[in-house]
Amino acid sequence: xxxxxxxxxxxxxxxxxxxxxxxxxxxxxxxxxxxxxxxxxxxxxxxxxxxxxxxxxxxxxxxxxxxxxxxxxxxxxxxxxxxxxxxxxxxxxxxxxxxxxxxxxxxxxxxxxxxxxxxx
Numbered sequence: 001x002x003x004x005x006x007x008x009x010x011x012x013x014x015x016x017x018x019x020x021x022x023x024x025x026x027x028x029x030x031x032x033x034x035x036x037x038x039x040x041x042x043x044x045x046x047x048x049x050x051x052x053x054x055x056x057x058x059x060x061x062x063x064x065x066x067x068x069x070x071x072x073x074x075x076x077x078x079x080x081x082x083x084x085x086x087x088x089x090x091x092x093x094x095x096x097x098x099x100x101x102x103x104x105x106x107x108x109x110x111x112x113x114x115x116x117x118x119x120x
Contacts, residue, residue: 020091028083037078038087042094045071049098061100068098 018035025032045067052060052067072095076084088095 021087024079024083024086024090028080028086030079030083034078038075041071041074041078045098046094065099068095071095071098 018039021035021038022032024030025035048067049064052063055063072084072088075087075092075095078084079087084092
C-alpha cells in the first residue's frame with residue numbers, strides 16, 4: 001500500500017502535464033494533494049464543455065460561461081485565491097476557454113479546384 005502511494009506521488013511529481021501546477025503548489029505553500037484534484041476538475045469540466053457542442057450557439061455561450069465560473073470557484077477553493085490567480089496565467093488557461101466552447105464554422109470550406117487531365 002505504501003509503495004502504491006509513493007508511486008502515485010512520483011508520477012504526479014514527474015508528469016509534465018503537472019509541471020507548472022506542481023511549481024505553483026510549492027510556491028504558494030499549497031498541499032501537493034490538491035494536484036490530482038485539480039487534474040480531476042480539469043477533466044470533468046473539459047468533458048462537460050464537449051457536451052455543450054450540440055447546443056445552439058447562444059445557449060452554448062451562456063452554458064460555457066457558467067462552466068468557467070463554476071470551475072474557477074472550485075479551483076479557488078482547492079488552491080486558494082493567490083495560487084489560483086497564478087494558475088490562471090500559468091497552466092489554467094483552459095478555464096477561460098470553457099467560456100468559448102468549440103463553435104463549428106457555419107461557412108463551408110471551399111473545395112480546391114479540380115484540374116482536368118489534358119489531352120495531348
